[in-house]
Amino acid sequence: MSQQEEGEPSDRKKYEFQKVIEDLREYEGSGTQLVTIYIPPDKQISSVVQHVTQEHSEASNIKSKQTRTNVQDALTSIKDRLRYYDTYPPDNGLVIFSGAIDTGGGQTDMITKVLEDPPEPIQSFRYHCDSAFLTEPLEEMLGDKGLYGLVVLDRREANVGWLKGKRVEPVKSASSLVPGKQRKGGQSAQRFARLRLEAIDNFYQEVAGMANDLFVPERHDLDGVLVGGPSPTKDEFLDGDYLHHELQDMVLGKFDVAYTDESGLYDLVDAAQEVLADAEVMKDKSEMEEFFKELNEGGLATYGFDPTRKNLVMGSVDRLLISEDLRKDVVVYDCGDKEEYEFVDRRADTPEHTCEDGSSVEAEEREDAIEYLMNIADQRGTETKFISTDFEKGEQLLNAFGGVAGILRYSTGV
Template structure:
């Protein structure tokens, strides 16, 4: 087992390594991925590289992939929290770094080839939540989800009664058509975002061969401002999905892939604003308690002592700390039921965290 200092040093070395071309290889294997699948991916990349005209770059890529393949082949199964391997030629020497004892799970599969190693798989601050996306307009809708920035389109829906001119026909008939389509969209959202349907036959038809769908952590709805609001105000969604709606409907182009991407962009901005506001509130509470009370401490030594006494309610850590330090303090804080907050470098008041650390306490520690 690597020591904390050793892991920290290796992360810093990975961050500083630079190649003379795009031949440094990063492989991230999440814990749920079989090690054989990761090895197969490397074999495919190796075979693909052999078809490239022989030049210095392809030769260096091949050498890096062979080093990664040898490393991965030594594992009979994927480590508990996944595996991250780096290999390539730096300063005329083939180097590698292996992280197989990470304190938190690798977020997802990743293969990168660049003149720098990709250190994001080692970052503990990634949001692992999954959010549902629903863009709805009269007669058309599209469903998707995103997690850690990746947008997945699930399905597009279209009303069977959609006409070339949606305003034609009797008003009552049009309204009935809209209501029926909204009900269909809501049922589909329940299938995709809650893993349930009105009956097993519909579930079977909607999701062939898929029996389990994890609920989303939140739901973002978009469309034209009028239509999306009409859908939400009409109370079509299951109450459990309504409780997961993160904010008011966003205005986006239409129910297409572009509209889904627009909604995801607005959702990311909203989540980032909310995250910074949450950090701001924690930091303000910390600064107020630090000035007037005795249930806040600042500095590495004081935070370490509070963690030893299991008296930490919230640890605040500066984003300037290394990824390994952040992981370590997050693990120890969460283990005692506390909350861990990373304070961005550009937030006013963050410099009050001596040594980049502070804590709100459950009780005073003498």
């Protein structure tokens, strides 16, 4: 089992952020009165307070009295929250949402939510006031993950960089000294061709050196390498084994790319979308293939909420598999000498429950099913894996197995 990479947000933290984002997307304001502020880690808090104070002053010009009051109340709440921080925000920055949300019947409710240390660093300061909270930058952070090395080259130039999640980061570039195809006067055709081949070889070595210096130290965290450029350049580069042998084995594909400047790195990512999608979901596919193998042959598999819960409590689950699209609550009922459970849709009303002895009882408590299961998993040393529905077996986990399954350490008969 892979260990959590240093600095990478845990599945629990990513899920908690996802849940907050889903709640924020539900909120609406009657007018442009919901305020969102994204604060990067290098932005001084005093500067943010100054900006908020200025916005508070300018809000006095809003014609609608209700909107004006709501915006100024939201900004006052944000200033109050900023007092809890010293010179700078936490390591990855800070996001604050505040505003009067519609609760129905013409009523509103003032809320303020603070998200500290988002999954990735906030890139730039943003102040946003609208009828909905701005959640897209956070959603992008929680999108497809992965670390890929990028190389684009032709015989004139090359660029090397990273694809981190959905963010392309150009890092190094080089220009070649390869002469054009037309030789200068006084040189024999044979000598010119030899010098040209030597220059091409030297340039390929220089590009490989840039890539090796950048990628090899990160090779254990690297999910793959993508190479782009015109033919035959990219083919010569890969066929010539210029890259470090471990990187050569990690090349996921070579792609036709027209440009080899920094924009070519973005074109390369666009051209490789299908390969990237397959690579992203490979880890999930591997988990599900192991689950189905144990289900059909080994017997070390459990599925469904209640059997998986019981195995978790016993400590017999090695890996808990949860569908990324699962949106359920667990409702707990006190049935005298034992607790009984129901697994219900998150938006459904809490049902009454008939215990095994025939008595009807109301719910004792209700909570998010994923958090409930992860809490047990954490206590038992069980790893939690979120499984995408972007492939057939991932869909089956959600639709055929209730979105919850596990690979066992030992057979329990549950």
